Amino acid sequence: MSLTTIEAVIFDMDGVIIDTEPAWQKAEVEVLNQLGVPITMKDAEVTTGLRIDLLVAYWYQRNPWDNYDNRAVAQQIIDKVVTFIETEGAPMRGVIDALKLCQQKQLKIGLATSSSTDLIDSVMAKLGIRSYFEAIASAENLQYGKPHPEVYLNCANALKVNPAHCLAIEDSFNGLIAARAATMQTVAIPAPEFAEQSRWVIAHQQLEHLGQLADVLDTTTRI
Template sequence: MIKAVIFDMDGLLINSEPFWQESETKVFSSLGLDVNKKMFEQFMGKRIDEVVEIMYNTTPWNHCSKEKVADDIVDNVIQLVHEKGSCLDGVISSLEILKTASFKIGLASSSKMKIITAVLDKLQLHDYFEVIHSAEFEQYGKPHPQVFITAANLLGVPPAECLVFEDSLNGVISALAANMKCIAVPEKEASNLNKFVIANDVLDSLNDFKIDQLTNL
């Protein structure tokens, strides 16, 4: 029986995936690196330090630290969140449904805590979440399952009794590896949509979520 629901953030609660792509393109291009849509799909759900490490291992640079590159990307994303951030379809209604039904609600994101705070401030969603956790505090980010396992522990619910909402394939893999159920809400334009078949269910948007889906997982 599902007792807790854990939400991812980027691309699920907020329209921030374009912000990440814009920021990564801006910073990586300034270093002389090429980026493309296929790379962005592979990066979705990963921590920014891990993304920077992947790019550095592919094409090393020597005139800027990896930490500075990651910080520049994060700062640019936060600026875009403040300027353009908005709730994605069905976010508020889904949270209200789960809150009314007395489910424990958590958030587990690969983003740094300062981005999470900026997003929740912008969308005014703080009060919905009993637990807010960032993968920056874990040894490994998604697709490693630890960020979700820690969130479940903080909620006081066994992982097997948790459901995760995720928009990225890395996030779905992470949730399933944590022994949790997972409903995927992937980007419609993603080229890897067929891979989301591994999730327990797939929705076009959170607008399609119904509370009775939890009993059928």
């Protein structure tokens, strides 16, 4: 990463702060299979980072089912993920240390996620980390979710930081596109099984886990 002034670090949630991506994919497959949509866990990878209503619409457009109710299907998937968070949710490697590091460097900390408020609340409560965040932005009620940049721009605005001076941390390609479109510096931390894919080249830097964030912040400056 080139030497850049960083004033804030904005985290994605699912797959960056908490390991929920497998739970999302499992819930997605279970609910949609019950509706007659023959998708697999591999198929579900393509929707990683999409807002839940866009995810449901994506599959309906490709394999329509009777009595389409986007909100009801979305809620079924969300309920399964919330249950997972409450029973098995655990922080991703290096999360707490990364949050403490940002505080020590006097960087503002934000969250920009496609997930709904109830999921955000579940994660914050389960991990006990809400106090670290000065701004939490959800794409839940926005016109567009990721890969549109609005949720990132909203978070930067709430932090009162120019987006160009924000560092966004993402695990999904859709999220990475959103952060780049918001003119932010970016770090990609893809799941290990996807880490060798060439598409991550659009990130300014790629890490294996948040425990390596110190190396990134040491190459940046701050006003």
